[in-house]
Amino acid sequence: MGVKTECAHPLLAPPIKGGEVHKNGEEMNINGLEIVVFDVETTGLSPVDGDRIVEIAAMKVKDLKVVDQFYSLVNPKRFLPAQAMAVNGITEDMVADAPFSEHVLPNFIDFVGGACVAGHNVKFDLNFVCFELSLLNRKLKEQTPAIDTLKMARELFPYLSTYKLAYLARALGISVDQTHRALADVEITVKVMLRLIEKAQTQDMGKIQKFLTQFCVEKPVFKSSRATESSLF
16 A cells, blocks of 8 residues: 545534635635534554554534534554553543444545545644545545645744644633543634634735645545545545
8 A cells, every 4th residue: 555645503504615716706715614623533653554543523614613513432443552542541441332433434524525624733634534544445535625724823923933732722822721632632723723814814815725725735645456436525
């Protein structure tokens, strides 16, 4: 297998697809983007070396408001290393009765729908999601944008000494209670992203095309002998 890269809530209005940037002949503002901010906790750092997702969470943002959320523990079908448990606090007992990724990821993809995806250092999370999708003979569509709040922060606040999520949040005046759990990290990332979007709009990056060009990252595509052209997106 090889890897390459390619480029009580209110009701949700009809979604703006990830690649849709114009409406009624005019380029749309980023406020209209539908963005699914997500995060995974894992057994380690490398899916190609056998590490797997143990927790996934996501929040759907529309018109700069959270309108829905997704969450699941995931049984990784392997033991949990002590190092991973020390970081995220997820234990063998917690995932023993959890669904497998082949049941969770299709539901996650349904949740995403036609939205953009986003995360802090989103390439890490995408590596795991895309790799485990490849084991299901699936892949993400090329036209699904992937926004990186880490890339945004480095561009918009170049003077910070570090861009770790908790430090960045505190620098932006956001309180941090818990980290290294998927839902908690998503909640923080959403708040950070909204502050970064505000900043981007003051620097002439308020239109969708420019925003996506500036802050999107390439998504990994894992190839295997079992891979097909079928897609969940």
